[in-house]
Amino acid sequence: MPSNHLARDDVGLIGPARSAGSDTPGVGEDTDLTEPLRVVEIDPETDRRWADFVTAHPDGHVYHHPAWSQVIEETYGYQPAHLACEDASGNLLGVLPLFSQRGLISGRRLVSLPHTPVCGPLTTSPTATAALLRATVERARSGGNQGLMIKADAPDLCADGEGLAPVQWDPTYVVDLPSPPEPPPFLSSRHRERIKRAVKKALKNGVVTREVHTLDELREWYHLYLLTMRRLGVPPRSFRFFSVAWERLRPLGLMSVLLAELPTPDGTKMLGGCVYFPCARTTMFAFTGYRQDALSLRPNDLIQWTAIHTAWEQGHHRFDLGEVEPGDDGLARFKLKWGAEPRPLYRYFYPAPKDVVMDVVASRGRMRAAAQATWRMLPLTVTQHLGEGIYQYL
Secondary structure, eight states: OOOSSOOSEEEEEEOSOOOOOOSSTTSSOOOOTTSOEEEEEOOTTTOHHHHHHHHHSTTOOGGGSHHHHHHHHHHHOOEEOOEEEEOTTOOEEEEEOOEEEEETTTEEEEEEOTTOSOOOOEESSHHHHHHHHHHHHHHHHHTSSOEEEEEESOTTGGGTSTTOEEEEEEEEEEEEOOOTTSOOOOSOHHHHHHHHHHHHHHHHTTOEEEEOOSHHHHHHHHHHHHHHHHHHTOOOOOHHHHHHHHHHHGGGTOOEEEEEEEEETTEEEEEEEEEEEEETTEEEEEEEEEOGGGGGGOHHHHHHHHHHHHHHHTTOSEEEEEEOOTTOHHHHHHHHTTTOEEEEEEEEEESOOOHHHHHHHHTHHHHHHHHHHHHHHSOHHHHHHHHHHHHHHO
């Protein structure tokens, strides 16, 4: 029975289905297990089922959401190829956001998702996962020289996708949040006391936190972000990326920019700020920018303390502090003190990546260290323009 919902392309049919079920209303509800599943290409922006599915799913997060895909498409101009798995009645059982991207090293390939730390399939059952992965590999295979890369937190997708080659990636650091009124935990009593002292110091010195409310304020924070990325030797995202995210995500409650400021006789001085993406049950910490000479006032500790407690108060179960590359022990310690646990991420490739690509992956830390000294000497505008080109074509 054909779906009555918008579908760009009917990709494949598989059945009968085995449902894993879910305790989330609207996700994984019992269906006729004799009905076949089919994979279709749909437009999540116009098909409301996609957003509803992501926000109701216990493992859904902002990078699965249609609004994030809009940010990627509008910023970089990539061609979308988003796939969904549905039953014969049109109920969604899984989604897989995808874009076609051409890189200078990787060539043309499907990616879930470009310039995004983690995404991959979000489903209600192993059968739906397998259906989406088989359809995706088949699409990459039939695209001639088109490859495939899926960024996921699941260690076993290669069992469901024939030909997928897994590569363990950098870990992300996740704080598991309890339900109120039990407060957010931290790693140890020693760290709890350190964090409390840092927060008290920030408050004693008059530091306050608030959200960004205007695009001009976002632009002011962006200058701190550029300075921070140059100091760290990391190519920055473009301001267009942040402004598109602001326009697409913030009205839906999917983006928050939390600032730390110090009142002065002339107004306020922005000390730093962080970008968060809350969605469903997960808050993602994504970007930061701060004044190096203000760290003694502990603005970053106050910002993270506020953000974690806000996520907890909103009923989120996970606070994802993001990835840490091998060798960055200082960043790892900062995330561990909040009670975060490292959890591996994975990259799945089709076909299997060449040795030269894997050599580049393995040497990222050394390459970063070698580039930092040069990057720090570049004018700020040059780092901004270089960052735009790097994210567009790599």
